[in-house]
Amino acid sequence: MQRYLFSRLAQSLLILIGLLIIVFFMVRVTGDPASLMMSREASPESIAAFRHKMGFDRPLIVQFWDFLTHVVVGDFGNSLHFKTPALPLLLERLPATVELATIGLIMAMLIAIPLGLIGGFNPGSSIDSIGRGLALLGQSIPNFWLALILILFFAVKLRWFPSFGRDEFKSVILPAFVIGLPTMGQLVRMTRSAVLEIRGEDFVRTAHSKGLEPRVIYIKHVLRNVAVMLVSVIGVQYSYMLGGSIYIEAVFAWPGMGQLTEQAIGWRDFTLVQAIAVFGSVVVLAINLLTDVAYALIDPRIRYGD
Amino acid sequence: MATREPPPPQAADSLLDVERSFGQRLAYAGRFLWRDRSGMIGLVLFLVVVAAALFAPQISPYNPLAQNLRDSKIPPAWYQGGSLDYLFGTDNLGRDIFSRIIYGTRVSLTVGFFGVLIAGTLGLVLGAIAGYVGGRVDSIIVGGVNMVLSLPYLLFVVFIASILGRSLINVILIFGITDAPIFARVTRGEVLRIRESGYIESAISVGARSGRIIFDHILPNLIGPLITLATFEMSRMIFYEAGLGFLGLSVPPTVPSWGNMLAAGRKYLTSSPWIATFPGLAIMFTSLGMNLLGDWLRDVLDPRLRRSRK
Numbered sequence: 001m002q003r004y005l006f007s008r009l010a011q012s013l014l015i016l017i018g019l020l021i022i023v024f025f026m027v028r029v030t031g032d033p034a035s036l037m038m039s040r041e042a043s044p045e046s047i048a049a050f051r052h053k054m055g056f057d058r059p060l061i062v063q064f065w066d067f068l069t070h071v072v073v074g075d076f077g078n079s080l081h082f083k084t085p086a087l088p089l090l091l092e093r094l095p096a097t098v099e100l101a102t103i104g105l106i107m108a109m110l111i112a113i114p115l116g117l118i119g120g121f122n123p124g125s126s127i128d129s130i131g132r133g134l135a136l137l138g139q140s141i142p143n144f145w146l147a148l149i150l151i152l153f154f155a156v157k158l159r160w161f162p163s164f165g166r167d168e169f170k171s172v173i174l175p176a177f178v179i180g181l182p183t184m185g186q187l188v189r190m191t192r193s194a195v196l197e198i199r200g201e202d203f204v205r206t207a208h209s210k211g212l213e214p215r216v217i218y219i220k221h222v223l224r225n226v227a228v229m230l231v232s233v234i235g236v237q238y239s240y241m242l243g244g245s246i247y248i249e250a251v252f253a254w255p256g257m258g259q260l261t262e263q264a265i266g267w268r269d270f271t272l273v274q275a276i277a278v279f280g281s282v283v284v285l286a287i288n289l290l291t292d293v294a295y296a297l298i299d300p301r302i303r304y305g306d
Numbered sequence: 307m308a309t310r311e312p313p314p315p316q317a318a319d320s321l322l323d324v325e326r327s328f329g330q331r332l333a334y335a336g337r338f339l340w341r342d343r344s345g346m347i348g349l350v351l352f353l354v355v356v357a358a359a360l361f362a363p364q365i366s367p368y369n370p371l372a373q374n375l376r377d378s379k380i381p382p383a384w385y386q387g388g389s390l391d392y393l394f395g396t397d398n399l400g401r402d403i404f405s406r407i408i409y410g411t412r413v414s415l416t417v418g419f420f421g422v423l424i425a426g427t428l429g430l431v432l433g434a435i436a437g438y439v440g441g442r443v444d445s446i447i448v449g450g451v452n453m454v455l456s457l458p459y460l461l462f463v464v465f466i467a468s469i470l471g472r473s474l475i476n477v478i479l480i481f482g483i484t485d486a487p488i489f490a491r492v493t494r495g496e497v498l499r500i501r502e503s504g505y506i507e508s509a510i511s512v513g514a515r516s517g518r519i520i521f522d523h524i525l526p527n528l529i530g531p532l533i534t535l536a537t538f539e540m541s542r543m544i545f546y547e548a549g550l551g552f553l554g555l556s557v558p559p560t561v562p563s564w565g566n567m568l569a570a571g572r573k574y575l576t577s578s579p580w581i582a583t584f585p586g587l588a589i590m591f592t593s594l595g596m597n598l599l600g601d602w603l604r605d606v607l608d609p610r611l612r613r614s615r616k
Contacts, residue, residue, distance in 0.1 A: 011452075018453045026469055036469065140594040142545060144552050145568060145586030152579050243458025247549055251572070261461070262553060265468045277465040284458045 004296055012289050019281050023274055024067050028060070037080055037270045076275035081267040086275035090257060094283075096166055097256030100249070101241040103172050104180035105234070112184045113230070116191025120226075121218075123196065131188045138185025144247035147178045151251070164253035175252040179245055183237040187230070194229040198222050228299050235291025239284040335606055345602025351595025359411040366405035367393075370562040374400035379578045395580045397570060403581065406562040407588050413563035414592065417477055417547045418540040424482025426536055429489020430528070436490065437497025438520070448494070451487040459484065463546060467555040474557050477550065481543045492535050493528060500527050530607035537603055541596035548589050564589050 027033050034051035035042075042050075051057050055066065070077070076086040112131075119128035154174060155163035162171045198204065199222060207217045249258030257276060264272040339346055358365060378400035381388040388395060394403040436447035463480055470476040500506060500523070509519055550556040551565015552572075559566055564585040571582030 014449070015453045015456055018450075019457060023465070026466055030469060030471075136594065136597065139597055140590055142548060142568075142586055142589045142593070144549060145582070145589065148568075148572060148575055148582050149586070152575060156576050239458070244460040246460060246464060247552060250553070261464060265464070265553065265555065270469065273465055273468055277461055280461045281457050285456065288456060 001296065005293060008289060008292055012285050015285060016282065019278065020068060020071060021064075023278055024064055027270065027274060032056075033270075037268065039268070071278060076278065077271045079264075079269055079272040079275075081264070081269040081272065086272050087279070089260070089272065090275060090279050093255060093257045093260045096254060097242060097245055097249070097258060100172060100175055100179060100245060100254055100256060101238060104176040104178075104241055105183065105238050107176055108180035108184040108187055108237075109234070112187035113191050116188045117195060117223075117226075119188065119192040120195025120199070123192075128192070131192065135185035135188045138181045138183075138188075141181065143178050143181060144251060146181065147175070147248055147251040150174050150178065164251075166255055171252075175248050175254050179241055179248045183241065186237060187233065190233045191226060191230060194226045195222060198225045198229075201225075228295075231298060232291055232295050235287060235294070239287040239291075242287065243280050243284045339602065339606075342602050342605065344598045345605070348595045348598025348600075348602060351591055352599050355411050355415065355592050355595065358408050359415045362408050362412060366402070366408040368402035368405040370401065370405040370409040371560070372401060376400065379574070379581075381578070382580050385580075394584050395578075397567070397581045398574055398578070401562075403567070403584050406567060407564070407584055409562045410564040410567065410585065410588065411592075413474070413557055413561060414544045414547060414589075416474065417481065418544045420478045421481035421485065421543045422536045422540045424478065425485035425539065426489050426532060428483070428486035429491075430493050430532065432486065433490035433493025433495075434497055434520075434524070434528075437494040437501065438524070444494075447490065451490050451494075454484065454487045455491070460546070460549070463550065464553065464555060467550055472554075472556065472558045474561075477547060477556050481546065485539055485543065488539065489532065489535060492531055496528050496531050497524060500524050534600055534604040534607060537596055537600035541593045541600070544596075545589065545593055548585070 027036070030036055032051075034047050034054065034056050037054075038047050038050055055063060058066075074087050076090075078084060079086045079089055082089060112134075115127065115131035115134065118125070119131040122128060151163045151174065154160050161174050162168065165171055204217060204221050207221050208214075245254075245256060245258035246261050247258070248254065249256045250262040253259065257280065261273065261276050264270075264276065339349065374396070377392070377396050378398055380392050380396045380400075382395040382403075383390050383393050385395070392402050392404065394407065396402055397406070432447050432451075436444045463484060466480050466484075467476065470480070506519060506523055509523055514522075547556055547563070548565035548568065551563050552568045554569055556565050557563050559570075567585040568582055571578075571585065574581050
């Protein structure tokens with residue numbers, strides 16, 4: 001277990017270094033980061049002054065070392081728009097994004113897992129068709145558009161929910177539903193196929209043939225294994241939701257990191273966008289690492305696999 | 307070489323079976339399509355979109371860029387105040403929404419097609435090298451692929467797009483490059499599987515050279531899984547292109563694209579909801595069509611993955 005943990009940790013660190021290299025060179029790929037970050041009307045003199053102030057006139061390798069040593073201690077530089085360090089601006093927005101993703105995930109699980117279980121145990125039944133239809137819809141509906149339509153219907157016409165903001169608990173329902181919908185689809189599919197797969201396993205047949213009650217088999221042999229298979233899917237989906245809430249937060253004016261991304265793009269605040277890309281990736285990597293560790297803890301086959 | 311044995315009839319259950327003539331394959335695909343109604347719907351939706359893109363100038367009643375401020379924000383024909391002149395109504399600048407939707411297919415399909423072409427080519431080359439050469443080259447490529455695939459995709463695409471600026475070429479390049487790892491992963495897996503199979507061993511044992519093995523045995527077997535993947539990835543790119551447009555990061559605002567239309571319609575959501583509704587529906591039907599088509603292609607091209615239809 002320790003060896004697995006160690007190799008997984010080393011892998012995450014390598015990915016992190018690769019990520020920093022990509023981010024560093026992406027900002028410089030257009031040739032001149034100074035004119036990218038300044039407004040289009042800026043004079044050549046002020047761009048030159050800015051270039052010097054940000055250190056863009058130094059050798060690349062020096063800049064990269066500087067970037068690396070600062071990022072490691074959590075210093076992403078100052079936001080160009082606010083003129084204050086970028087990291088606190090992000091951390092301020094993190095709880096809202098976590099709240100949205102968590103409630104979205106819970107909603108998705110509450111709807112998808114029962115549908116998937118029923119579908120898996122009764123393939124071809126009408127509830128199975130509903131579940132599969134939902135899965136297809138979750139895949140095909142553009143979530144930014146669905147957000148607009150739900151606002152129009154539930155907030156403007158029916159006035160059941162507020163159309164934007166994060167002032168009362170009710171305001172999380174619509175954005176959480178939208179952000180959870182693709183996950184819902186994915187979960188229905190995965191649960192359904194996991195049940196179908198495990199029902200055909202040898203140990204289930206053995207349990208049947210030694211005369212166990214079907215109820216016991218379903219709970220002890222099938223459901224437990226389905227739960228193990230779902231852990232990794234849920235972890236991955238959760239990290240997608242944390243990293244992919246830009247549209248939904250933008251539409252619902254939900255004050256999280258996604259909305260900050262949209263605003264930072266509007267302000268041409270590239271240091272802030274860069275900080276969000278790095279920080280968001282770190283959060284996602286951490287969730288993936290935790291998921292894998294949890295998976296290895298539950299399922300001994302992973303631990304001793306390699 | 308010895309004379310070929312006629313293939314056993316039940317084994318030849320794939321569209322890509324080399325023993326079949328083109329006509330037989332087509333007939334086989336047709337029979338399969340007829341049995342799979344959702345695949346049929348997918349194909350029809352996809353063909354409608356392609357036709358709209360090809361014949362946009364003939365279909366659309368207006369120039370998609372023509373502004374007519376006197377006729378701005380006219381609702382769709384079946385609403386009160388709408389007229390048959392503008393089937394889907396007009397936007398805030400009086401442009402005909404129907405014509406813009408038709409022209410929008412061009413942007414979406416261009417991004418999807420060329421994005422998949424680039425991603426598929428890059429991924430095929432990388433994945434084939436990794437799978438065929440193995441060793442250290444393999445672990446470097448696999449490491450790179452895993453790295454890109456474990457980053458938050460949307461956040462990254464948005465980050466890169468915000469730096470590169472709005473142009474069609476940039477969007478195609480972004481999707482083409484960031485999506486290549488998925489193709490590389492699938493290609494590598496397939497190459498490894500094919501290499502282990504008995505017929506490659508036989509080919510090697512009768513003295514076939516690398517080139518012959520790659521082009522005669524490995525590549526034809528890759529076509530099925532890659533075409534299926536390409537369909538799903540194209541649908542995903544069309545989706546993400548619209549999303550970038552929605553954030554103002556895709557093609558320039560003057561180009562009629564579904565994402566740009568959504569972004570513009572968002573401001574008039576409560577007063578003129580149809581401006582944002584139609585581009586969203588267009589994205590949804592395209593995406594739905596391609597997902598259904600992909601499911602069907604997977605069935606028809608690869609009998610091993612056939613869905614259980616109980």
